[in-house]
Amino acid sequence: MTSTFAPLTSAFAQAIISSDPSKDPVALDAARTAIIDFLGCAIAGAGDRTTGILADTVGANLPGEAILLGSSRRTDPLVAALVNGHAGHVLDYDDVHASVRGHPTTVIIPALLAFAAEREFSADALIASYIVGLEAMARLGLSLGSKHYENGFHATATLGTIGATAAIAHLTRASIDETAVALGLAATQSSGLRLQFGTDANPFHAGMAARSGLLSARMAAAGFGGAPDFLDNPVGFHSVYAFGAERPSAVTENWGSPWQIVTPGLTLKAYPCCTASHPVASLGIGLNREGLEADAIEYITFTYPPGADAALVVSKPGNGIEARFSPEYVFAAALIDGALRLDHFDERPVLPRLMDLARRAGRRHDETAPRMSSDPRTRFVIVDIVLRNGSAIQRRFDGLPGLSDPAEKFRDATARNPAFADVPSLVRTMSSTADLRQLLALLNQDAAQNPE
């Protein structure tokens, strides 16, 4: 029943609504793991200065039944989607996906949680819809090619809007026509510029995508019309956002075989700082365990493939927010403290005891290595350390480190607040409507009331 007028949009809508990830235990397990990881990040982010400003600005005092994560308030669903998406991304500690080239969970889960204020559904349905929304977002990422990101769009936002709409369309088993319209309404709200990286607006992008995704699904369900051909129209999605690098067949080919949440899968951040600074973090923690002392070090050199430190725009950070983007500081903190905690990367000034070592580090590029691509397997870092005693140490890290079990990260992110202690085990086992209601009740508590 696909339309000859819009075959690709129809095929995409059909794949979204007829998908069934509920029989794939590996995908379901990956989804539960990612949801635990995301919820920890969002509860930690609920207390951020900018989350508070945003909540006040968009109207968190408006009436409504949607929960704010890590807060005992409830509000309007569109506002909740926006604020929760922002909170999940504000620490830049949430998962990333290579096909998206961005952060899917902090867009899709807030949209689904907000939708729970308007419609009853089960935890199983939420998990399946999340997998499908992520699939839609990742497929669009592959189909757009690399220029979308390189020329300046923030894929978390632009693709997230459509991924969130897809998740809700799957959840409601909308018709093909209604789904195609909803996806087009999402596409026409797709925005977000990478020039906002490193500012308060970066996490806001995740929130606006969650809100726009929910709104698009709502509008189409209410009979609001829109173009049914956003992927087929001659001035359509690829014409506007791909800059000539599109591969439209990637939208549906091998859909769910395997699911994108399984292969290539999500990377759950191991440290609360920029993804690109993770390899030196792992190297620093490893050298700490080997017993290397900062005082013994004369000079440190990081060698990257060309382009691999492009996101690491800071060398001499002033505060912890900037330090997320400084491999020099990240390495110093990892080596000296043997761990990277949230308080290494908050708004307070950087610690002189760590800056003392960070100042002794520098970078170079191996121009003979292939330029870094979005594929994390092309990443590597070599650290060369000259010791004061004249000897030298070299270590190398290939790829990106990531967590397989976010349990300890969740405890750290929630400051071991017992109010949230049962969330991970509930997410591991939840299936019914009652389970989802219980999860919402647990999450709707105030993170700032920390008994520790």
Add this chain to the structure above:
Amino acid sequence: MTSTFAPLTSAFAQAIISSDPSKDPVALDAARTAIIDFLGCAIAGAGDRTTGILADTVGANLPGEAILLGSSRRTDPLVAALVNGHAGHVLDYDDVHASVRGHPTTVIIPALLAFAAEREFSADALIASYIVGLEAMARLGLSLGSKHYENGFHATATLGTIGATAAIAHLTRASIDETAVALGLAATQSSGLRLQFGTDANPFHAGMAARSGLLSARMAAAGFGGAPDFLDNPVGFHSVYAFGAERPSAVTENWGSPWQIVTPGLTLKAYPCCTASHPVASLGIGLNREGLEADAIEYITFTYPPGADAALVVSKPGNGIEARFSPEYVFAAALIDGALRLDHFDERPVLPRLMDLARRAGRRHDETAPRMSSDPRTRFVIVDIVLRNGSAIQRRFDGLPGLSDPAEKFRDATARNPAFADVPSLVRTMSSTADLRQLLALLNQDAAQNPE
């Protein structure tokens, strides 16, 4: 006090906040005329099916003090900006501006009216801020060049978001830094795809731009951060939206000399149908006045320059909405009825007595003429009519017809409802805070309660 880091963004912000159009009587008069024209369109659009769906979907029942035009309800300001922007554009009867290549007033005025629920200001201040917001929007249109529109963006939405933010920044006399941040927050919310033309989402674009513009100004004023360099960043606004056709100097050169609202000025639509169908409408009305009878006509041929009828995608309309985009139907209605009314272009089926003539019309292109550009002066239409008695008639229209006085259009658009009868004279004379409050009260009445 411009930043060397972001000279163009700073210069743009500086121009916006330090502009003073209040001494230019020609600009002020053009603004009052445009506001009357817009308010008529929005009051007529308040009763549209899609305005009602949208209001319910985004939350028109939310509490708040912002007015809904042509409705006795009040709601949250962000919701009001969205719904009023949509209502103003839903009939495609509102003004257009060649530098924007879109519709400025239906974005900027709804944002300013919604802001009136949060801050007291005078009618004079509203008019000046509207002129400055339009200037900002038009300047960005000139700086982006033609590919922005041609490749698929809807400039009403993408540029409108920034124009609405600029209007509020001018109104509040924000600092340069805060204005630069607010404009960047608007830019990162700039979206809207032309593939939605002819659907319910087309007017929604105006509403989402009004809402995002208001939100951006609110966020920056509340201390939410963002990039201060959206026009200077290497992956900035022009990199993402201009497709290589940008001319950044157009952002500020000759700012306000003369004001864009004066030269090239707004075109106020004379008929409630697509702009591109206006020339044949004028020709049809002229031939009606000459006494030409439909029964005397054998066949009609319209000759356009290449590209000039690209927006006129319908030849055999089924209902009045489609008929807006059919020059054959527009000409038939104009010739037979001697006028084009809102009821010619509503959701009801087209009238057989008009289709009978429309079916006898066809189109051709003069391939020797220069291709139609965004400059309305390159437009022309020649109508050749073969009569049943064997004789022939030829008429030609160059450029676009437009209204200079929207008084009669306003009366028609408000169905001569006395509730709104005083609006045009009040807009002509308003200056104080009390005047603006009185205007808001007049507009906050139910258009559906028509005593006629």
